[in-house]
Amino acid sequence: DTGVSQNPRHKITKRGQNVTFRCDPISEHNRLYWYRQTLGQGPEFLTYFQNEAQLEKSRLLSDRFSAERPKGSFSTLEIQRTEQGDSAMYLCASSPLRSRGIHNEQFFGPGTRLTVL
Amino acid sequence: EDKVVQSPLSLVVHEGDTVTLNCSYEVTNFRSLLWYKQEKKAPTFLFMLTSSGIEKKSGRLSSILDKKELFSILNITATQTGDSAVYLCAVSNTDKLIFGTGTRLQVFP
Numbered sequence: 001d002t003g004v005s006q007n008p009r010h011k012i013t014k015r016g017q018n019v020t021f022r023c024d025p026i027s028e029h030n031r032l033y034w035y036r037q038t039l040g041q042g043p044e045f046l047t048y049f050q051n052e053a054q055l056e057k058s059r060l061l062s063d064r065f066s067a068e069r070p071k072g073s074f075s076t077l078e079i080q081r082t083e084q085g086d087s088a089m090y091l092c093a094s095s096p097l098r099s100r101g102i103h104n105e106q107f108f109g110p111g112t113r114l115t116v117l
Numbered sequence: 118e119d120k121v122v123q124s125p126l127s128l129v130v131h132e133g134d135t136v137t138l139n140c141s142y143e144v145t146n147f148r149s150l151l152w153y154k155q156e157k158k159a160p161t162f163l164f165m166l167t168s169s170g171i172e173k174k175s176g177r178l179s180s181i182l183d184k185k186e187l188f189s190i191l192n193i194t195a196t197q198t199g200d201s202a203v204y205l206c207a208v209s210n211t212d213k214l215i216f217g218t219g220t221r222l223q224v225f226p
Contacts, residue, residue: 033213042121042205042216043160056213091159105151106214108159
């Protein structure tokens with residue numbers, strides 16, 4: 001399967017603990033995005049990378065959240081001191097960068113469902 | 118503030134019916150509009166629209182964009198129970214996607 005993969009698929013943690021999620025994009029996709037989705041809502045943008053550079057961060061991404069893509073391939077999203085409000089599905093997507101000004105479709109992974117008790 | 122609004126929020130139909138899902142948007146730096154289907158997992162890509170008036174079609178699904186009136190519709194003809202899902206509309210603004218809340222479609226036999 002050459003699609004976007006995410007691990008773990010489910011994570012249950014206690015409030016105050018740190019968690020880390022991993023995303024492996026489609027091979028050779030330059031861009032990688034993180035979104036958060038809560039029940040009954042559409043995904044909300046968190047941040048994105050072009051290769052290893054983090055180009056944009058949403059104001060939703062508080063200081064407790066950090067994302068990295070050190071070698072321009074897989075990415076990690078860490079949440080420190082989790083709160084119950086962090087419970088959500090965390091989605092990763094990737095897209096190729098073909099040429100300037102042309103937007104490409106984003107392909108989503110299966111998501112990591114986080115439950116904070 | 119950028120926003121994407123979908124209607125209806127929920128739709129219940131019988132197999133064989135035709136449905137039309139609506140998406141309106143107010144987004145600066147519009148680049149494209151995308152439709153996704155989401156069952157109990159990640160959204161799967163359906164269409165990307167960038168130009169007004171050009172219909173995109175895939176089997177029983179079709180979609181069209183009106184950039185003057187700032188809306189798009191997704192049509193599904195001869196619905197099947199497998200079409201039951203949440204249909205998400207998203208607008209690309211620079212590089213990120215701004216999603217609507219989705220339309221939940223339930224198709225009963």
